[in-house]
Amino acid sequence: MSFVSRGFTGRRRAASPGRLPPGQYDVGDGFPVLSAGPTPRTSLDRWDFRVRGQVDEERRWSWAEFQRLPRESIVVDVHCVTSWSKFDTRWEGVSVDSLLADVVTAAEFVAAFSDGGYTTNLPLTDVTGGQAWVVDTYDGQPLTPEHGGPARLLVPHLYFWKSAKWVRGLELTLEDEPGFWESFGYHNYGDPWREQRYAGD
Amino acid sequence: MTDPDDAAQRRLDANAAAGPLAELFTVDLTVAMATCAGCGNTAPLAAHPLYAHAPALVVRCPNCAAVVLRFASGGCRLRLDMTGTRLLTVSLAGAA
Numbered sequence A: 001m002s003f004v005s006r007g008f009t010g011r012r013r014a015a016s017p018g019r020l021p022p023g024q025y026d027v028g029d030g031f032p033v034l035s036a037g038p039t040p041r042t043s044l045d046r047w048d049f050r051v052r053g054q055v056d057e058e059r060r061w062s063w064a065e066f067q068r069l070p071r072e073s074i075v076v077d078v079h080c081v082t083s084w085s086k087f088d089t090r091w092e093g094v095s096v097d098s099l100l101a102d103v104v105t106a107a108e109f110v111a112a113f114s115d116g117g118y119t120t121n122l123p124l125t126d127v128t129g130g131q132a133w134v135v136d137t138y139d140g141q142p143l144t145p146e147h148g149g150p151a152r153l154l155v156p157h158l159y160f161w162k163s164a165k166w167v168r169g170l171e172l173t174l175e176d177e178p179g180f181w182e183s184f185g186y187h188n189y190g191d192p193w194r195e196q197r198y199a200g201d
Numbered sequence B: 001m002t003d004p005d006d007a008a009q010r011r012l013d014a015n016a017a018a019g020p021l022a023e024l025f026t027v028d029l030t031v032a033m034a035t036c037a038g039c040g041n042t043a044p045l046a047a048h049p050l051y052a053h054a055p056a057l058v059v060r061c062p063n064c065a066a067v068v069l070r071f072a073s074g075g076c077r078l079r080l081d082m083t084g085t086r087l088l089t090v091s092l093a094g095a096a
């Protein structure tokens, strides 16, 4: 093994200025798969989604129960911190507003947790108000494991690492706890339009 | 009687670590042995699964898949996280 930098900073010509955050390029029809570990393969009969932590009562949905929640179609641009952006991605899933609808909490932060141990932290106000979903469908097809299936978080206004693949729940917290990339020097908030890639940006 | 300045004199400036650390970072890590902080498994670093298609190089334990090491360069900084490595052992070439 040699620790040679792959230089995830490649810049390409911007095709649609105004729609591309600074330092991003349009990946076009591609959809790069980034993985920091083995791809979890959780069978649907063992899958559930939980809301836990600072809540009046823990919530849990089995896959079948999750499927009966109100569904939304979402078409959004997504922006990866490794500098690719993808326009007009089509998803379907359940809004986080629906999942938190009757939760009583004093929490101000949320940590998404995933199969495989991945976590990412967000302000609670960034996953509510129609800004975040738990999606299980991409481009009309069940979300593949490579892209985070059976279900991933979708928070398109932040860098894509906040859209946790293989998500299994949300932990509501009083204190902000840095997640997998946030604890490794990536920006705690990750706004692509302010190019918040690294801590201190 | 202890000279109150002794401790201060013994405490070196962190710059003094730069030499030894430069040595560490120029060795061939492929022959290094890494011990996982999670499960205690020890294996050559070269035998660890490496995930390079991510915002960092992520090296995982071949036994329990926990992250043992993360390395990245970006934003004009190098970052190395070894939270998951309990011990890294490198044999020095030519050492008896």
Ligand SMILES: [Zn+2]
Binding pocket: B036, B037, B038, B039, B040, B041, B061, B062, B063, B064, B065, B066
């Ligand atoms: Zn291990």
